[in-house]
Amino acid sequence: MAELRGALIGCGFFAVNQMHGWRDIAGASIVAICDRDPERLQIVGDQFGIAKRYADAAALFEGETLDFVDIATTAPSHRALVEMAARHRVPAICQKPFAPTLADARAMVKACVEAGVSLMVHENFRWQSPIQAVRAVIDRGEIGTPFFGRISFRSAYDVFSGQPYLATGKRFIIEDLGIHILDIARFLLGDVSTITARTARINQAIAGEDVATMLMDHASGATSVVDCSYASRLATEPFPETLIEIDGSDGTIRLAQGYQLTVTGKNGTVVSDVSPPLLPWASRPWHNIQESVVAIQKHWVDCLATGNEPATSGADNLKTCALVEAAYLGAASHEPVHLDALLK
Numbered sequence: 001m002a003e004l005r006g007a008l009i010g011c012g013f014f015a016v017n018q019m020h021g022w023r024d025i026a027g028a029s030i031v032a033i034c035d036r037d038p039e040r041l042q043i044v045g046d047q048f049g050i051a052k053r054y055a056d057a058a059a060l061f062e063g064e065t066l067d068f069v070d071i072a073t074t075a076p077s078h079r080a081l082v083e084m085a086a087r088h089r090v091p092a093i094c095q096k097p098f099a100p101t102l103a104d105a106r107a108m109v110k111a112c113v114e115a116g117v118s119l120m121v122h123e124n125f126r127w128q129s130p131i132q133a134v135r136a137v138i139d140r141g142e143i144g145t146p147f148f149g150r151i152s153f154r155s156a157y158d159v160f161s162g163q164p165y166l167a168t169g170k171r172f173i174i175e176d177l178g179i180h181i182l183d184i185a186r187f188l189l190g191d192v193s194t195i196t197a198r199t200a201r202i203n204q205a206i207a208g209e210d211v212a213t214m215l216m217d218h219a220s221g222a223t224s225v226v227d228c229s230y231a232s233r234l235a236t237e238p239f240p241e242t243l244i245e246i247d248g249s250d251g252t253i254r255l256a257q258g259y260q261l262t263v264t265g266k267n268g269t270v271v272s273d274v275s276p277p278l279l280p281w282a283s284r285p286w287h288n289i290q291e292s293v294v295a296i297q298k299h300w301v302d303c304l305a306t307g308n309e310p311a312t313s314g315a316d317n318l319k320t321c322a323l324v325e326a327a328y329l330g331a332a333s334h335e336p337v338h339l340d341a342l343l344k
Contacts, residue, residue, distance in 0.1 A: 004028040004304060007064060009057055009081060010072035010095070011035040011044040013163055018072055018122075019048050020281045021294040028301045030070070034060045057081055061088045068093065068304065070297075072122075074165075075100050082108040086115035093300055095122045097175055097324070098317050102342065105321050109314040119314035120300050125180035125242065126187040126312070127295040128288050130259050130274040134244050135188060137253050142265035144250030149224035150243075151185050153177060154232040157239035160206070172208025174199070174327050178228045182214070182327070183312075183320045184242060190220040192323055194338050197330035202231035214327055240289055259288075319343065 006022065008015060008030050022030045032052035035041040045053045054060040061069075061084060068091045071081045075097045085092040092112065098121050099105040112119035125131065138146060160167045166176055174182075174197075186192065194217040199209035214226040236257065244255040251265030259275040282290040296312070303310045310316075319339075326337040 004067040005031045006068045006070055007032040007060055007066050008070045009034045011040040015072040017290050017293045018070055021297045024294055025298050025301060032064050066090050071095055079104045079108055083111045086111040089115055089117055091118040093120050093122055097179055098321050102321055102325055105318055120310035121312050121317035123183050123312040123317060124292040124296045126184050127292040129276045130255055131184060133261055133274040134253055134255055137263050142263055143248030143253055146189055146222050146246050146248045148247040149189050150245040151181050152227050152243045153181050154229040155239040156233040167206040169208050173210050173228050174212045174324055178212050179324050181226050181228055182323045185224045185226050189218045189222045189224055191319055192216045192339055193219050194336050195326045195330055196336045197327040199331040239285055
């Protein structure tokens, strides 16, 4: 199979990780980049040796023959760019959050279905090797049937210095971080029927919420708690680790700080180190996120080669987007929110 020709739209903070990932993956390469900011376009183009640079996405699609496009812009621009890719019959990866509204997300999925092209959301957290290790234990049946989970991300890391726009939006932690943790809960325990949420703003210098606690009923019968905080000062900063507890009918799983995985199940207790690899271009503590970028992009290439639907397809991610919307509705009303009403 010939190497897939891709283009990157958006050369901002996180896109550099995606460019490193594409350079590491066999079977695909980025042949052109696009950004409205000439300085960012030059920095990324020079760093990765990309000669074809566009300031306008329409010109990119007209000027290049592409097998896929990687959209790494902010959510308000996603719908127009995904629909543009669909019109040109180009499969698309879309950065998260997928869209500002569920209506936009549905329209993007519909456009790609009608065009017959694949659409994947860059929902990379579930692709971290420690989280994949937790899923593998569940799949082996080592702890029986899961009935409870806690997926936790608590930190005081300064995310605003690298991404200052995060401090200005009325929505913050659920939309930016919680979306990942909610998706992990779905990945491990299945789809959600009901969510109850509470939020708080501890850091008064930001506009949105920086603490969220969510209780969820899963269709499988399991219950989970998802808790997120950027206001928790700990003796050892855990950023950007997701900590996980899963209780099953025959045992338990604990993914603790420092990537220590403890499984107590049918075969006794086993403790293992599931630390993610430190890729040559990666840096601590971001290396778990950076490794997951390579994993999800490799999954995309494999799916394009086989014709399979990506695990985090646009259609699948609608359920995670609905969870985010439901969490905000529940936080405002202090009432449980049923997901079926949002997914109709």
